[in-house]
Amino acid sequence: MHLTSVLVIGATVIALLVLAVYVIAVRTPEGKLDHVGGMRLVLWLGAIFPTVVLTALLLWALPAMRPLPHQSGDLRIQVQGEQFWWRLRYEDGNGPGVISANEVRVPVGRTVVFDVTATDVVHSFWIPGLGGKMDMIPGRINRLVVKADKPGIFRGVCAEFCGLSHALMAFDVIAMEPSAFDAWLASARGVPARADGRGAELFSANGCGACHTVKGTPHTAMIGPDLTRLGERRSLAAGTLPPTLESTAAFIRNASRFKPGARMPAYSAMPIEDATEIARWLRSADGEAGR
Amino acid sequence: MNRDPLKWHERLRVSLWTLIVPPAVWAGHFLFSYLWASISCAKVGSFARFPTLFVAGTVVALAIILVSGWIAWKQQRMTGDPPPHESGTQIDRLRFIAKSTLLLAGLSFVAVLFSALPVAFLSDCR
Numbered sequence: 001m002h003l004t005s006v007l008v009i010g011a012t013v014i015a016l017l018v019l020a021v022y023v024i025a026v027r028t029p030e031g032k033l034d035h036v037g038g039m040r041l042v043l044w045l046g047a048i049f050p051t052v053v054l055t056a057l058l059l060w061a062l063p064a065m066r067p068l069p070h071q072s073g074d075l076r077i078q079v080q081g082e083q084f085w086w087r088l089r090y091e092d093g094n095g096p097g098v099i100s101a102n103e104v105r106v107p108v109g110r111t112v113v114f115d116v117t118a119t120d121v122v123h124s125f126w127i128p129g130l131g132g133k134m135d136m137i138p139g140r141i142n143r144l145v146v147k148a149d150k151p152g153i154f155r156g157v158c159a160e161f162c163g164l165s166h167a168l169m170a171f172d173v174i175a176m177e178p179s180a181f182d183a184w185l186a187s188a189r190g191v192p193a194r195a196d197g198r199g200a201e202l203f204s205a206n207g208c209g210a211c212h213t214v215k216g217t218p219h220t221a222m223i224g225p226d227l228t229r230l231g232e233r234r235s236l237a238a239g240t241l242p243p244t245l246e247s248t249a250a251f252i253r254n255a256s257r258f259k260p261g262a263r264m265p266a267y268s269a270m271p272i273e274d275a276t277e278i279a280r281w282l283r284s285a286d287g288e289a290g291r
Numbered sequence: 292m293n294r295d296p297l298k299w300h301e302r303l304r305v306s307l308w309t310l311i312v313p314p315a316v317w318a319g320h321f322l323f324s325y326l327w328a329s330i331s332c333a334k335v336g337s338f339a340r341f342p343t344l345f346v347a348g349t350v351v352a353l354a355i356i357l358v359s360g361w362i363a364w365k366q367q368r369m370t371g372d373p374p375p376h377e378s379g380t381q382i383d384r385l386r387f388i389a390k391s392t393l394l395l396a397g398l399s400f401v402a403v404l405f406s407a408l409p410v411a412f413l414s415d416c417r
């Protein structure tokens with residue numbers, strides 16, 4: 001990034017200067033510099049030079065902190081921080097909002113408006129690679145405008161201590177080419193095809209539908225993350241576990257073993273085979289676009 | 292011996308109390324900046340377009356710092372005792388405190404400027 005290179009080069013130049021002064025100081029014979037000269041040196045190199053450099057950096061960096069402009073047609077993503085995961089809703093004005101969780105996708109080169117809030121305690125939404133942090137405060141909507149300028153994967157975290165699993169509350173941001181993003185959003189608006197079977201029955205029988213939504217099934221509860229497209233996420237449980245069958249099954253049986261304080265009950269009595277069946281069913285949905 | 296009457300800034304003696312004037316003004320200005328920003332965001336609903344009050348507060352803060360720095364500058368230039376400086380004399384103590392006040396005034400001046408600058412660049416309450 002531009003800022004980074006300027007700062008790195010600046011720091012290197014200053015370090016070399018300090019070294020040079022050091023070498024000169026060691027080589028110069030004693031008594032060469034009188035008291036007044038020494039004081040003058042301290043004044044210029046120790047006070048005036050740093051003040052000028054810092055002022056210049058401040059003047060140069062402050063305009064970059066101005067919020068980006070945005071328009072009413074821009075993609076909006078509502079993000080709600082919950083202990084300890086992220087509830088998402090994409091609104092692009094072409095049809096109903098798309099609900100998702102724990103992984104954000106943004107189109108490269110387009111302005112994206114995040115409206116962030118929280119339901120339980122204060123969280124903070126932070127994608128260091130894309131913008132500053134923004135507090136998520138219950139009862140208040142804060143706005144963060146970002147624009148990704150190259151495709152890639154950025155990591156986001158919760159930056160405000162919010163409870164036992166605060167450090168396990170993260171997410172990936174996938175910046176995609178606009179056309180791939182549009183295709184993804186359109187497919188996320190639909191219902192993915194999903195193999196029926198024992199996993200579906202177990203999901204219902206264990207009451208998972210009391211908290212989770214799986215589109216295309218009778219389960220529409222909104223207490224926990226939407227699981228419709230679990231299979232396409234790059235991580236499980238908000239950046240905590242790898243997106244594998246095994247870890248999904250293990251998480252289902254005992255969520256708070258991996259995330260202390262997680263608001264999902266343990267199913268310790270559930271046989272691992274059943275948990276694996278549910279995990280397979282959840283991960284089986286197709287409809288992947290531009291992973 | 293007929294001495295000139297002391298000038299007013301020479302009659303004001305720097306002390307530990309005057310020493311803390313510049314940093315106290317800096318602290319006060321810092322608090323003022325936060326109060327000003329939050330009150331204008333809460334009451335006006337947007338960043339105050341013409342931050343007259345803020346500019347006035349900043350100018351006052353800078354002026355107080357400048358004046359105390361100037362007094363300190365004058366006083367630290369009074370003739371001190373000849374070396375060796377083996378015991379703490381009145382005049383040496385004065386010169387020392389004056390010098391410290393001067394340095395603190397320089398620091399506080401820059402600090403007040405730095406905390407005021409963002410207002411010139413930021414344009415809303417986010």
Ligand SMILES: [Cu+2]
Nearest residue numbers: 123158162169
């Ligand atoms: Cu959090």
